[in-house]
Structure formats: structure tokens, C-alpha cells
Amino acid sequence: MAKTSAAAADRWRERRTPRRAASRLIDRWTVVDGVDVFYRESPNPPKDARVMMHVHGFGMSGRYLLPTAELLADEFHTFVPDLPGFGRSGRHPQGLDIPDLAAAAARFLDDRGVEKATLVGNSMGCPVILEFADRFPDRIERAVLVSPAGGVFNRPLSRAIRQLAQDGTREPPRMARVAVPDYARFGVPSTLKLFRALTQYPSLQRLLELELPTLVVLGDRDPLMPGPARVQEVAGQVDNHVLAVTIEGAAHAINFSHARALAHLIRRFMDDLSILDDPTWTGGARVVEIHRGVHHPSAKDD
Incomplete structure (x- = not known):
């Protein structure tokens, strides 16, 4: 990519894109494989900070990931891109499926x-991370899979739409101000194509094959995820490096609704500390460890 091309795209986008609510992260533009890509980045990351990239969900931009990303931006060199075809980024001419999006994430890096980098994903971002780990195992340090979506439980599309509608009643009202414009921009044709790709992706197989430390975070009020019995059944098949945790009271968009609890979990996971509630909390969500793979690093106490 030529630096002049990126700079030109930056200036052009700044002129045509309305101002949004201020974030602690810096808005930036680049060009990847001929597509304008919008992203957000830590303003002043520590010199030797570990890199962390946050990967958004189906039809969404990275905007709803900011509450969690901002809480971690002083400790990790943080990136929150809008992948090609999503949010404020340009569209890829052929559209992208899960392997394509994993490749786009690698090209962005x-x-x-x-x-x-450590990759933190929500919803569809989790299959993208699983594919990234399968194709580029030397490029991912750790994986954080929050509310992993896709598979039989979300099929057919009519069922997924009902699940999303139910989830909407369980998310903070301000989430709609982010989700509705993002979904409208993504469009119906893109939704139909990517939905098929997402629900046919072998997420469970990829999860069982993981060979890196992985944190799975679930909300106990998430209608897009199977019930506790199925979660325990899947957990029983996992004997690798996977640690699974539930946040009580959370629905699907945990990165937005329960940012403080999630950021706390991620910090402890990154340092191999035991999973405990933040002792400074005066109320709110409670975190519960539900599974620890036999090959996962033993948790250290503080």
C-alpha cells in the first residue's frame, strides 16, 4: 500500500463522514487490498505493549466494541477495525465469507x-478468529471468544431473526443507536449471503482443534446461544487450552453491555490469573468459571 494512497483516503473520508461521539481511541483510515478500511487505535500505547485486535459481529461495525476496547487501551496496543464491507469501511467487490474475513484481518495486521496479536471477538467475530487461528497459527497469541455465534442453533434465518429480536429487549436501549444504522448499511443481500456462510462454518470443530490459550465468555441471558445443558455438553468435549466463563445477567453484546466485567476477565486471562470478581465492584455482574481445559495454564493467585 502506498502511503500517499492511505493519506488521500484519510482526507477524503474525513470530509465525507459525519463526526461521531468522541472516543478515547483515535479514528484512522488505511487501504488494504484496494479497499478503504476504517479503524480505531490506542492513542499512546506503552512501548512494549502486547497487541490486541477486537473483531466485530455480524452486520455490525467495531463501534459497539469500544466500551471494552477503551478500558484495555492503556495496557494493550489496541486496534478496532471495521472489516471490509462493514461499518465505515469500503465494500469488497465479491463480498466476503468467514475465511475471507479472517484473511482480511491478517492483511490488516x-x-x-x-x-x-491477541484477538478478541464477539458473535460472528469468533468464527473469524477461529479461522484466523487455523490459517495463521503463528500470528495469534491468545483468543477471546465472546458470545460465539453461528451453527445449527441459529438456523434458519427466521429463527436467527427471532433470537436477535429477543436479544434486543435484553440489551441496553442505547445499543439500538449503534446496531440499527449498522444493520441498515450492511443490507439484505449481504445479510443473506453471510448468514449462510456463518451458519455452515465448522466452529465447534475449530474450537476443539485450538492449540492456544482461549477464553470463551458467555452471557446467561443470551438467546442466540444454546442453553446450559448444551454448553456443558460442549465443554465436556473440550480438553485443550479453553477456559469458559459466564457473566450473569449478560445477553449477547457483552462487549457493549458488560464492558467492565469483560475487561476484568480479559486482564486476568492475559496474565493467567484465577477467575474472580473484581473486589472493587459494588454491584452488577458476577463472573463464574464453568470449564477449564486440562491443558489450560493453571491459574495463579494475585
């Missing part, structure tokens, strides 16, 4: 000069 190439563009930013990042060799290895």
Missing part, C-alpha cells in the same frame, strides 16, 4: 506492521 500486515498493513499495520503487526506480526502477532
Whole structure:
């Protein structure tokens, strides 16, 4: 990518894009494989900070991931891109499926000069991360899978729509101000194509094959996820590096609704600390460890 091309795209986008609510992260533009890509980045990351990239869900931009990303931005060199075809980024001419989006995420890291990162995903972002880990195992340090979506439980599309509608009643009202414009921009044709790709992706197989430390975070009020019995059944099949945790009271968009609890979990996971509630909390969500793979690093006490 030529630097002049990226700079030109930056200036053009700044002129045509309305101002949004201020974020602690810096708005930036680049061009990846000929597509304008919008992203957000830590303003002043520590010199030797580990890199962390947040990967958004189906039809969404990275905007709803900001509450969690901002809480971690002082400790990790943080990136929150809108993948091609989503949010404020340009569209890829052929559209992208799950493997394509994983490749786009890798190309974005190439563009930013990042060799290895921890990836934090929500919903569809989790299959993208699983594919990334399968295709580029040397480029991912750890994986955080929040409300992993896709598979039989979300089929057919009519069922997924009902699940999303139910979830909407369980999310903070301000979430609609982010989700509705993002879904409208993504459009019906893109929704139909990507939905098929998402629900046919072998997420469970990829999860069972993981060979890196992985944190799975679920909300106990998430209508897009199977019930506790199925979660325990799947957990019983996982004997690798996976740690699974539930946040009580959370629905699907945990990165937005329960940012403080999620950021707390991620910090402890990154440092191999035991999963405990933040002792400074005066109320709110409670975190509960529900599974620890036999090959997961033993948790250290503080």
C-alpha cells in the first residue's frame, strides 16, 4: 500500500463522514487490498505493549466494541477495525465469507506492521478468529471468544431473526443507536449471503482443534446461544487450552453491555490469573468459571 494512497483516503473520508461521539481511541483510515478500511487505535500505547485486535459481529461495525476496547487501551496496543464491507469501511467487490474475513484481518495486521496479536471477538467475530487461528497459527497469541455465534442453533434465518429480536429487549436501549444504522448499511443481500456462510462454518470443530490459550465468555441471558445443558455438553468435549466463563445477567453484546466485567476477565486471562470478581465492584455482574481445559495454564493467585 502506498502511503500517499492511505493519506488521500484519510482526507477524503474525513470530509465525507459525519463526526461521531468522541472516543478515547483515535479514528484512522488505511487501504488494504484496494479497499478503504476504517479503524480505531490506542492513542499512546506503552512501548512494549502486547497487541490486541477486537473483531466485530455480524452486520455490525467495531463501534459497539469500544466500551471494552477503551478500558484495555492503556495496557494493550489496541486496534478496532471495521472489516471490509462493514461499518465505515469500503465494500469488497465479491463480498466476503468467514475465511475471507479472517484473511482480511491478517492483511490488516500486515498493513499495520503487526506480526502477532491477541484477538478478541464477539458473535460472528469468533468464527473469524477461529479461522484466523487455523490459517495463521503463528500470528495469534491468545483468543477471546465472546458470545460465539453461528451453527445449527441459529438456523434458519427466521429463527436467527427471532433470537436477535429477543436479544434486543435484553440489551441496553442505547445499543439500538449503534446496531440499527449498522444493520441498515450492511443490507439484505449481504445479510443473506453471510448468514449462510456463518451458519455452515465448522466452529465447534475449530474450537476443539485450538492449540492456544482461549477464553470463551458467555452471557446467561443470551438467546442466540444454546442453553446450559448444551454448553456443558460442549465443554465436556473440550480438553485443550479453553477456559469458559459466564457473566450473569449478560445477553449477547457483552462487549457493549458488560464492558467492565469483560475487561476484568480479559486482564486476568492475559496474565493467567484465577477467575474472580473484581473486589472493587459494588454491584452488577458476577463472573463464574464453568470449564477449564486440562491443558489450560493453571491459574495463579494475585
